Amino acid sequence: MCLENGIENRIIIVRGGGDLATGVVQKFHRAGFNVLILEAQAPTAIRRSVSLCEAIYEGHAYVEDIVCRSVRGMGELEACWASGAVPLLIDAEGVSIGKIKPSAVIDAIVAKRNMGTTRDMADVTIALGPGFEAGKDVNAVIETMRGHDLGRLILSGHAKPNTGIPGVIADESIRRVLYSPTSGFIAHCKEIGSVVECGDVLCSISCDNNLRTRTKTIEVKAPISGLLRGLIREGIVVQRGMKIADIDPRLDVSWRTISDKARCIGGAALEAYFYLIKKL
DSSP states (O other): OOOTTOOOSOEEEEEOOSHHHHHHHHHHHHTTOEEEEEEOSSOOOSOGGGOGGGHHHHSEEEETTEEEEEESSGGGHHHHHHTTOEEEEEOTTOTTHHHHOOSEEEEOOOOSSOSSOOGGGSSEEEEESSSOOBTTTBSEEEOOSSSTTTTOEESSBOOOOOOSOOOOBTTBSGGGEEEOSSOEEEEESSOTTOEEOTTOEEEEEEEEOTTOSSEEEEEEEOSSOEEEEEEOOTTOEEOTTOEEEEEESOSSSOSSSOOHHHHHHHHHHHHHHHHHHTTO
């Protein structure tokens, strides 16, 4: 249960580096584990200011007290951990998991379906949200739906099914999350952290028409007023129906710090690990 070079196995692999995954990473990092993030080649996080996957684009990312660095291979892991940083490796398929043999694998991709995580990947396997069956696909599933059960450990069965309807915040639900009306390249008109009014143009999407003789641009406007807490990276090619922005109707929240939901889920993941590891 260790790397070939003999490093002590306090390794936790987190699949995904979005905002909820970052809440998980912080809890394990603070608890003294060596955390490794595995990500896709071009992640599309919305709440980029609190998503460690941004290290893929910038080389590094900073969220609260966490420094995350993009690494090119397993040979760079020890030096990164020794520096106090969290390494991020591009490995969407999880090929490196079998070589590293971590103490736990946590699927925090939040794709609402299983992207390939199995119980035999580690002694402890945990997944966030719907798409997994606890006791079959993984050892434990963590409820991610807002409400009384948020953060509950599920040791047998499934999390609540995905409704496709965002949780209610300050009486707003569907209108606070924006989806792309078309496919194309996205350009920003506002930045994360901006206070926006209903009707403000947040971004534009450029796409070729069928004859490919000229470019059509569609503006995406704010359906409510509030704090622009999330906006997909500029220049990304988005698909119709893809989540691209998030407005928080509350103005007294920070877009620079990990959310209450992510902290709750992160704490639940840490609880699940210690609960399961003592049973081995």
